[in-house]
Amino acid sequence: MSAVPRTSFLSRYPELxxxxxxxxxxxxxxxxxxxxxxIFKRDWLCVGRVEEIPKPGDFKVKRLEFAHTSVILIRAKExxxxxxxxxxxxxxxxxxxxTGGDETTGNKKAAVMSCRFHGWVYSAKGELLQVPHxxxxxxxxxxxxxxxxxxxxxxxxxxxxxxxxxxxSRTLPxxxxxxxxxxxxxxxxxMTHVHTYYAHINCxxxxxxxxxxxxxxxxxxxxxxxxxxxxYWQDDCxxxxxxxSIAFYSRDMNPPTPVGTAANNIFGASIALKRSxxxxxxxxxxxxxxxxxxxxxxxxxxxxxxxxxxxxxxTHQFWPVAQNKCLWEGKYYTRKPLTNSERWAQHYAVILxxxxxxxxxxxxxxTQDALLSGAVQEIHLQDDEIMLRHAxxxxxxxxxxx
Amino acid sequence: MxxxxxxxxxxxxxxxxxxxxxxEYERAAERRGCTSAQLRSFYDVAIKHLPQILARVDRxxxxxxxxxxxxxxxxxxSLAEIAPHVEFYDCDPHVPFxxxxxxxxxxxxxxxx
Numbered sequence: 106m107s108a109v110p111r112t113s114f115l116s117r118y119p120e121l122x123x124x125x126x127x128x129x130x131x132x133x134x135x136x137x138x139x140x141x142x143x144i145f146k147r148d149w150l151c152v153g154r155v156e157e158i159p160k161p162g163d164f165k166v167k168r169l170e171f172a173h174t175s176v177i178l179i180r181a182k183e184x185x186x187x188x189x190x191x192x193x194x195x196x197x198x199x200x201x202x203x204t205g206g207d208e209t210t211g212n213k214k215a216a217v218m219s220c221r222f223h224g225w226v227y228s229a230k231g232e233l234l235q236v237p238h239x240x241x242x243x244x245x246x247x248x249x250x251x252x253x254x255x256x257x258x259x260x261x262x263x264x265x266x267x268x269x270x271x272x273x274s275r276t277l278p279x280x281x282x283x284x285x286x287x288x289x290x291x292x293x294x295x296m297t298h299v300h301t302y303y304a305h306i307n308c309x310x311x312x313x314x315x316x317x318x319x320x321x322x323x324x325x326x327x328x329x330x331x332x333x334x335x336x337y338w339q340d341d342c343x344x345x346x347x348x349x350s351i352a353f354y355s356r357d358m359n360p361p362t363p364v365g366t367a368a369n370n371i372f373g374a375s376i377a378l379k380r381s382x383x384x385x386x387x388x389x390x391x392x393x394x395x396x397x398x399x400x401x402x403x404x405x406x407x408x409x410x411x412x413x414x415x416x417x418x419x420t421h422q423f424w425p426v427a428q429n430k431c432l433w434e435g436k437y438y439t440r441k442p443l444t445n446s447e448r449w450a451q452h453y454a455v456i457l458x459x460x461x462x463x464x465x466x467x468x469x470x471x472t473q474d475a476l477l478s479g480a481v482q483e484i485h486l487q488d489d490e491i492m493l494r495h496a497x498x499x500x501x502x503x504x505x506x507x
Numbered sequence: 508m509x510x511x512x513x514x515x516x517x518x519x520x521x522x523x524x525x526x527x528x529x530x531e532y533e534r535a536a537e538r539r540g541c542t543s544a545q546l547r548s549f550y551d552v553a554i555k556h557l558p559q560i561l562a563r564v565d566r567x568x569x570x571x572x573x574x575x576x577x578x579x580x581x582x583x584x585s586l587a588e589i590a591p592h593v594e595f596y597d598c599d600p601h602v603p604f605x606x607x608x609x610x611x612x613x614x615x616x617x618x619x620x
Contacts, residue, residue: 208614304611329596329603363554364590371561445564445572445580453587456531459613460591466606 125483137428162216181229189253198222283345308473310431313423318492333359347406374454384415526585527578543598
């Protein structure tokens with residue numbers, strides 16, 4: 106299927122082996138608990154984009170079910186983005202009520218947050234500014250020691266990342282390593298018109314990650330929405346510590362159709378249709394500048410997939426909720442439309458991608474259910490599924506480690 | 508409130524009540540409630556008028572379409588919603604072999620598109 110014969114990915118990474126992968130990591134409650142403690146509570150996690158909270162006082166509250174917490178991300182007056190546990194220092198009420206469920210966004214006037222319960226007021230830097238009837242608290246209570254509990258936060262290429270550890274073992278740049286250079290310079294910030302989808306799926310978070318981490322499924326799963334992408338190949342696989350990246354190439358695009366062509370002639374915003382606007386990619390993405398290159402799919406360990414293409418990019422994120430439950434978020438980004446017809450054309454591309462994601466997510470609960478039967482103890486991965494194999498090795502080493 | 512289209516789009520008038528919907532969520536729900544024949548007949552009429560609709564909406568600033576043209580724009584968005592079903596899924600009103608559609612929710616920064 107490949108245009109140019111290449112050596113196998115696995116021969117470049119012999120440490121990954123070729124053996125089948127056990128199914129226990131998808132099913133075991135103990136394994137899940139270890140992932141939460143040893144990975145999700147220790148590593149950097151992407152929780153948003155800077156464009157979501159552009160102005161002072163803008164906030165986003167992100168529920169993190171696995172940690173039984175919700176995180177306030179808020180932009181302070183001087184522009185910095187700060188992160189706190191959403192817990193009032195008085196009696197522990199949520200300072201910002203989560204009216205939006207998994208994500209709540211809004212703006213706090215004057216960049217201060219006021220707890221609804223008794224009116225304690227905090228600055229966007231977390232300082233406790235006001236306590237009604239402060240003089241009735243005993244002398245041992247000190248306002249300056251009772252700011253919001255901070256969470257480590259840093260930004261890379263506009264992605265807001267947090268680390269729940271009290272003392273992260275690595276900075277965000279150290280954590281990202283070579284990944285930072287690989288995707289660094291991709292103009293994420295110029296394509297901020299976002300369509301967001303989400304679903305609560307009854308499967309392990311890794312079942313979801315796996316389904317989006319290979320292109321082997323494209324001819325079968327996407328026969329409906331991407332009939333033109335069946336003659337594909339994968340290349341440019343690189344492992345960056347815990348992170349990984351691989352490219353998708355396709356000989357053809359979707360066949361011309363009246364609406365598809367009308368949309369694409371106005372604005373090419375689909376991975377299944379040609380994009381015409383000239384586009385500058387980072388030098389390690391499509392390094393040969395091959396005309397059949399479709400997109401790069403990069404995993405920021407542990408749970409974030411970034412797909413970059415020419416003129417569009419999209420992400421998937423799977424948040425663990427239980428060993429057999431996760432929250433999926435899919436976000437599709439283009440540049441802002443300039444005209445109403447561009448808005449229409451982009452919408453067509455998004456609808457087609459949404460339908461492809463419905464095709465992707467269709468398998469996830471079935472896979473979880475079927476593995477639960479116990480009928481099989483291991484799964485088999487081919488060379489193009491190296492991203493899954495790498496993920497297993499990295500996660501397993503962490504779970505089994507100290 | 509009844510939806511009235513400009514006279515030159517009279518052919519689309521029978522489809523206006525169903526398809527001039529403000530949000531993707533509503534348009535997708537309408538699509539799932541249709542028969543294959545209903546999708547096909549809407550598609551066949553709407554595709555003829557698509558170029559004129561897009562030309563008209565571009566006379567308005569982005570996201571500021573008013574009046575009858577807003578109805579037309581929403582009908583064009585409905586055409587985008589059903590296009591894969593007519594062009595790729597053999598007029599199946601649902602996405603074939605898919606996750607249950609009403610369990611996947613959209614949230615587009617509060618935009619009504």
